[in-house]
Amino acid sequence: MLKVKQVSQIVGISVRTLHHYDEIGLLVPETTTEAGYRLYSEENLKDLQQILFFKELGLSLKSIKEIISNPEFDHRDALMLHRKSLEEKKRAIIQMIETIDRTLDAKEGEIDMTDKKHFAGFDFSEGEQYEKEARDKWGDKAVDEAKSHVHKQETKMAERMNDIYRDLATMRDTDPASQEAQQAIATWYEYLNEMGTYSLDAFAGLGEMYVSDERFKNNIDQFGDGLAAWMHEAMRAYAEQNK
Known part of the structure; x- marks a missing residue:
């Protein structure tokens, strides 16, 4: 049996969250000691894993409770x-x-x-x-x-993404290699790496596509004429300066 703090540390969710799950009947501890300590079993941990999986899919706690409390749930x-x-x-x-x-x-x-x-x-x-x-x-x-x-x-x-493009468009008349421009293009690099994994070389290569592929160029330039070319230069400079 594990205490609530131990489960919190193992799983990486807060004690308060576990208390809330108990209060709404989503994850009720196997037992509670006379002193009021919640104790969780292996079966509780299996249920908790499922709860977190379903949360990742975007289901509400109410819907998750309905699913895992169903006698046919496997x-x-x-x-x-x-x-x-x-x-x-x-x-x-x-x-x-x-x-x-x-x-x-x-x-x-x-x-x-x-x-x-x-x-x-x-x-x-x-x-x-x-x-x-x-x-x-x-x-x-x-x-x-x-x-x-x-x-x-x-x-x-x-x-x-559109907000970042708009912000970058306001800077397209500045030197792409300037400190101000590089701080701005860093926001774009960080955003891309939230969605995937971009090396500095891949980042620079993507910038090349902004000017060599008309589809990229036309879409980006909707935010401001010349933005694609400016981003291309700024991204290349960013890659070179941060290697």
């Missing part, structure tokens, strides 16, 4: 479905990274790429199968709630 089935989702995300991310690498090589004249190969990694049809399985197991309400959460997160990310 830990193994849930874990397998979570694993399928993560494997699909992993496959898509790996393919996108490979697509970026091939695109960078193509820009340097090392390989030829078809238009179709430029978009490898953007087919999420297998994700639809995962969604169907999730709906069958946990119901439309839980899945719709999760999708709504993801959509809100994507909207927030898009809004933040």
